[in-house]
Amino acid sequence: MPATTSGWARYSRAHSPSREKVKLFKGKREKPSAEAKERIARKAAHMLHRAFRTRLLSLIDPSVAIRKVYDQFKQLPDVDRLAPIYIGAGQFYRLETITDIMRRKLRTVRDLIDEASECSERIDKFNRGIMPTTNGLRITNPEKILKDVQALQANFPKLIVKPGIISVTTEPIVLHCEQESEDVNLGRMRITLRLLHYCRGSSCYTPYVIEAEDGVNPKNGDDFIHPHVASGVLCEGNAQHAITDALDDGRFYDFFHIVHNTLIVYNEESPHCSLELWLREAETCSECGDDLNEDYSSSCEICGERFCDDCIRYCDIGSTAICVNCRNNASPCEYCEVAGSRGCLIHENDPCDICGEVPSDAEEIECDAGYTMHANCINDASTLPSMCVDCSYMRDCSELPESLKEEEEDDDEDEVSVEDNNDS
C-alpha cells in the first residue's frame, strides 16, 4: 500500500524554500522588480477583495435580519397568556386587545417578508457587482482595490503581504514635544490589517494593529511605542469615523493614509504615555541602579528617594514604604513595631472618649452607644461616673455631648415624618 502524504506535508514541501532560493537571500536584498511589485499588488488586491466581500456579505446576511425580526415577534404578548375578563358566568377576552395583537403580529410578519426579500435582492445585486453600498457609492471592485494597493506601494516605503495580513511600514514618525521644544523620533511603524478580524466586521476584534519596526520606548521603562498606541491598538480620537468608514467601504488606501496621519500627530491632552517620557533621562533605583518603571516603583517615605519594587520594604500594616537603609536606622513604630514605619492605618482609630489617647486595634473597645474607649479605661472604675444604662459597659451614655443629642433628635423626627408620609 503506497504511503499517503498529508495535505500539510504536501503544502510545506511545495512552499519550503529550495537551496537555490535560500542562496538568493544571503546577499544584500535587491529592490523588487516592477513585475514582482505588480505580482505582489495583485496578490494583495485579491486578498483584500475577498476579505471585503466576506465582510460585506456578513453585514447583509439575511439570517441576521430575519433573526432580528423573529426576536421582535417573540416579544409580542401571546393571546393565550392574556388575563381573561369575566363577564357573568363566562370568560371573554377584550376584543380590542386581540385585534391589536393580531394587527401587530401581522405587521411583524410583513416586516419579516420585506426584510428577507430585500436581503435576497441585495445579494443578487451584489453578485452582479452593481449593488451600491448604503452610502450611495459604487461598490468597491477588484480594480479599485488594485489601484489602492498600487497607491500604497507608491506612498509607503514597504508593503508586506502575508497570509491573512497586509501591512505597510511608514517613514520614521517624528513628533514634536511642545513642552520640551524638542522633536522625538519614534522610528518606523508598521500598520497591519488583519484580514480575519476585518472579515468578521465585529467591533470585538480590532482589525488592525500598530507595531514598531525599529521603535524607541520611553525612558521610564514602559512598553509604549507611541503616545497614542497601547498594546498595538491605536486610540483613534477624531479619526475614528473616518477609519471605520474607510474599512466599511473597502477604501484601503484611505484607511492606511488616515491611520498614518493619526500617528504623525501628538495630542498632548490625552496620550496613553506622555511624549516627555521619551526625552527625560531614565530614573534609576537608588539601591540597585536599575531603570525605574513608574508602575513598579515607590518612594521611601522617610528619605524620599525612589526605589524599585525589589528594593523597597513595607511595614507590617502595609501603609508605609521604607527603604532598607531607613528601616535599619530608624526607631520602631509604636503601633506596628517596624523600624521607620509611620502613618500606619492604626492612626485612623478614634481617640478614647475617656483618656483622649488613640487606642491600638487590640486595645480599642466600642460600646453599644458608639463610644470609643481603651480597655484599660473601662477596667479602671474610678474614671467612670456610673454604669451605663443603655449598654453593658461602665460608662454613662446618658451624658451625651450636645451635638450627639441633637443628631439623635433629628433621627427621631425623620422616622416620624416617614410614617406620616406612609399614612397619607
Place this chain on the structure above:
Amino acid sequence: MKIDFVNNTGGGFRGEIDVTEGTTIEQFFHQQMGEGKSFGDYGITVNSLDVNPSRVLREGDTVSIVPGKYSGA
C-alpha cells in the same frame, strides 16, 4: 456629471455628487471645503492616485480628501 466624493474630515461625507464639466481638483476642493482651507494641508486623491491641482475631473471619478492630521486620543 456625477462623481463619487469621499470627505474624510470630521463626521465625513460619502456619496455621489454633481459637478460642472471642466472643474479642476483645486476648484472642487475649495467648493467643498471652503475658500479658507489650504490645498496643501490635505491628502487628495482621484481614483487612488495623487493628482495635480489642475487636473480636470471626469465622469465617474472618485475623489477622496484626507486631512493631513488627525488627533489621536
